[in-house]
C-alpha cells in the first residue's frame with residue numbers, strides 16, 4: 001500500500017508527556033475511532049472526519065525540534081485506523097532512536113490476526129491494548145484506564 005502523505009489528528013503533537021508511557025514522550029493524537037466505549041475519555045476523537053489533516057512531512061520537522069524525548073506514543077482515537085500514516089511516523093522516529101508506544105481499542109490478538117494492521121504493529125515496541133471498559137475502570141493503574149487493558153512489551157517478546 002502506498003505511504004500516505006497526511007494524517008488526521010485530533011490535536012497538535014504534545015511533547016514532554018510523562019503519563020503516556022515510559023520516559024519523556026511525544027504524543028500523537030490520532031483522530032477517528034469506531035468503538036464508542038461507554039465512558040471514553042476522549043469522545044471528540046471519534047468522528048472519522050473530525051480534527052484536522054496535517055502533512056507527515058510537517059510532523060517530521062516538528063518532531064525533530066523536540067529534544068530529550070525517549071519516544072513517541074500514538075493515542076487517540078484509534079491509531080490503527082490510520083495504520084500506514086502511523087507506521088511511517090513510527091519508522092521515522094525509530095530512525096532517530098526513539099521508541100514507539102501505541103494505544104489501541106483492539107486487542108493484540110485482533111491486531112495480529114489481521115494483515116492490514118501489521119505495518120504499524122511491527123513498529124510498536126509497547127502496545128497498550130483493549131477497549132476502555134467502564135466497569136473495570138481503575139485510576140491507580142499506570143498508563144491505562146481499565147483493568148482489562150494490558151501493557152505488552154512487544155519488542156522484548158520479539159527477541
Ligand code: SF4
Nearest residue numbers: 033036037040077105
Ligand atoms: S478505543 Fe479509546 S478512543 Fe476509542 S472509544 Fe474506546 S476509549 Fe475512546
